[in-house]
Amino acid sequence: MTCLNRRSLWITVFFLFASVLLLFSGCQKNPSQMSISDVGFYFDTVVEIKLNGTEDESILKECFDLMAEYESLLSRTREGSDVWKINHNAGTPVSVSEDTVSLIRLARKYYDLSDGAFDITIAPYVTLWDFQNNPGTIPTKDELTAASKHVGFENVQVSGNTVTLADPETQIDLGGIAKGFIADRLKEYLTKEGIESAWINLGGNVLTIGMKPDKSPWKIGIRKPFGAATETAAVICVSGKSVVTSGTYERYFEKDGTIYHHILEPKTGQPVQNHLYSVTILSDSSADGDALSTTCFVLGKEDGIELVESLDGIEALFITDEQELIYSSGFPHQ
Ligand code: ADP
Ligand code: MG
Numbered sequence: 001m002t003c004l005n006r007r008s009l010w011i012t013v014f015f016l017f018a019s020v021l022l023l024f025s026g027c028q029k030n031p032s033q034m035s036i037s038d039v040g041f042y043f044d045t046v047v048e049i050k051l052n053g054t055e056d057e058s059i060l061k062e063c064f065d066l067m068a069e070y071e072s073l074l075s076r077t078r079e080g081s082d083v084w085k086i087n088h089n090a091g092t093p094v095s096v097s098e099d100t101v102s103l104i105r106l107a108r109k110y111y112d113l114s115d116g117a118f119d120i121t122i123a124p125y126v127t128l129w130d131f132q133n134n135p136g137t138i139p140t141k142d143e144l145t146a147a148s149k150h151v152g153f154e155n156v157q158v159s160g161n162t163v164t165l166a167d168p169e170t171q172i173d174l175g176g177i178a179k180g181f182i183a184d185r186l187k188e189y190l191t192k193e194g195i196e197s198a199w200i201n202l203g204g205n206v207l208t209i210g211m212k213p214d215k216s217p218w219k220i221g222i223r224k225p226f227g228a229a230t231e232t233a234a235v236i237c238v239s240g241k242s243v244v245t246s247g248t249y250e251r252y253f254e255k256d257g258t259i260y261h262h263i264l265e266p267k268t269g270q271p272v273q274n275h276l277y278s279v280t281i282l283s284d285s286s287a288d289g290d291a292l293s294t295t296c297f298v299l300g301k302e303d304g305i306e307l308v309e310s311l312d313g314i315e316a317l318f319i320t321d322e323q324e325l326i327y328s329s330g331f332p333h334q
Pocket of ligand 2: 175176177246289290291292293294295
């Protein structure tokens, strides 16, 4: 073998070895660099899940399967869901899943805590307003008054896994609490799978697990009501917490200068008009945050702040219709 041939043989061996090394190092990705995410459309809103430290697509898929399952259990409009069965059984007892029962019991807790400001029996009003499809038709006073006769949590009786509506025309709507509850269930599942860093966003209902991969907290922007989609009124840094906002700007129509939105006064069925644009709740549990964001919106800034201050581990930001920011005493604002 000539000297030249031997040299080219060594060069070939070197490059082969180097490319195997490169391939190998490609497989050995540092877990802190691994990340997968996906978006979908559930509960009439865009949802996004981002998992760090894993590339296991089956975990991500299970999250979306879980959301589909919960949607078919808790949707008011989907025929055959637990909520649909409760609402369409003319007051006869209906056997439902444990999740549905625990959600109704949690809703009852916030009904009691708020003296009825949070009330899932507002469903007849929700049907009348139909904000999902309504371009601007205001229900008449008579229609709302007739519906109000069937509103009241006292009409909902829960015993074991059975739910009975004392008034056959009463109906329930879990729209003010379900997304938070589902976010908590997703977090439970992901934690069980060993996920230590994740971001769950169910249409602005954000729940985090741990910190970001670089060990810094998650930065969550709170939207400026009626501002551009990316415009923030405040930014908070959190780790493992839930941040949920209820606002007039989420589902509404405007007529003759009045904003008609989807957070309703249980006594009258009218959209709450109390000079608030939004309420954001910071909490550990997203179900608590979801229920409380709606509750505090209905209560208004004085009673809402008072309720938040009386609860452990809950903080709030109220934004008025003059874009004034009102924080609870322990809110971690910058
Ligand atoms: P979003 O669903 O946009 O995140 P909310 O959490 O504030 O906002 O929920 C608003 C939904 O809650 C309404 O669309 C309706 O289904 C329901 N809701 C409206 N008013 C009340 C109320 N006073 N108590 C309980 N639920 C309510
Ligand atoms: Mg809510």
